[in-house]
Amino acid sequence: MPKRKIPVVLTEEEQERLLEQPNPRYITGERNYVMLKLMLCTGLRLAEAVNLKWQDINLTSGKITVREGKGGKDRNLWIGKENLELIRNWKEKQTEKAGESLDYVFTSMSKGTVGNKINRRYVQDMVKRYAEKAGIDKNISPHTLRHTFATDLYRETGKIRLVQKALGHADLSTTMIYTHIVDDEMEEALKNFRNGKVTG
Known part of the structure; x- marks a missing residue:
C-alpha cells in the first residue's frame, strides 16, 4: 500500500499571520476574516463553507449543521463564544449592507x-494571496485550513475518532494521516531533545 502524502499544515504563528491579512475596514475584509477563522476552527471543506446558510447556524448555542457533506451525511460542529460573536457581528453587517437578511453566510x-453565494475560485485565490502577503512559504489552499484544524484538534485531544467525526470521514484510515503528522513532529522533537546537553 503506497504511503499517503503528509498534508501541509500551518503553524500557530502562520495561522495568526494569515488572519492578520484581511483588512477589517472593508466589508469584504471582514467577511474574509470570518470565513478563514471559521474554516480554521471547524475544518469545513471549501464547498461546505461556500454553501453554508444562516439557517444552519444556531446563533445562540454555536451549533453548525453541515448539510449533506461528502458522502451525503449531515454532521454537527460547534464554535465557541468568541467565534460565535464574530459570526453574529458579521450577520449584522451583511444584513445592513444588503438591506435584507440573506440566505448564505458568505x-x-x-x-x-450582493447576496450571491461567494465564488469558490475567489476563495482559493484569496487564501493564496493572503498566504503570500503573510510571507508563508508553503503551498496553501483552502484545504490546508482543514488539515490544520484536524492536526491541531488531534494534538489537543489525542482522540482520532473525535477528529474523524468532526471532519465527516466515513473511514477512519482517511483520518489516520493526522497521527503521522504528530508522530513525525514527536520524532523530530525527541531527536533534538537534550541533544548533547546531558552528560553521564
Missing part, C-alpha cells in the same frame, strides 16, 4: 451582486 458584497 456572499458577494459587490454592487449588483
Whole structure:
C-alpha cells in the first residue's frame, strides 16, 4: 500500500499571520476574516463553507449543521463564544449592507451582486494571496485550513475518532494521516531533545 502524502499544515504563528491579512475596514475584509477563522476552527471543506446558510447556524448555542457533506451525511460542529460573536457581528453587517437578511453566510458584497453565494475560485485565490502577503512559504489552499484544524484538534485531544467525526470521514484510515503528522513532529522533537546537553 503506497504511503499517503503528509498534508501541509500551518503553524500557530502562520495561522495568526494569515488572519492578520484581511483588512477589517472593508466589508469584504471582514467577511474574509470570518470565513478563514471559521474554516480554521471547524475544518469545513471549501464547498461546505461556500454553501453554508444562516439557517444552519444556531446563533445562540454555536451549533453548525453541515448539510449533506461528502458522502451525503449531515454532521454537527460547534464554535465557541468568541467565534460565535464574530459570526453574529458579521450577520449584522451583511444584513445592513444588503438591506435584507440573506440566505448564505458568505456572499458577494459587490454592487449588483450582493447576496450571491461567494465564488469558490475567489476563495482559493484569496487564501493564496493572503498566504503570500503573510510571507508563508508553503503551498496553501483552502484545504490546508482543514488539515490544520484536524492536526491541531488531534494534538489537543489525542482522540482520532473525535477528529474523524468532526471532519465527516466515513473511514477512519482517511483520518489516520493526522497521527503521522504528530508522530513525525514527536520524532523530530525527541531527536533534538537534550541533544548533547546531558552528560553521564
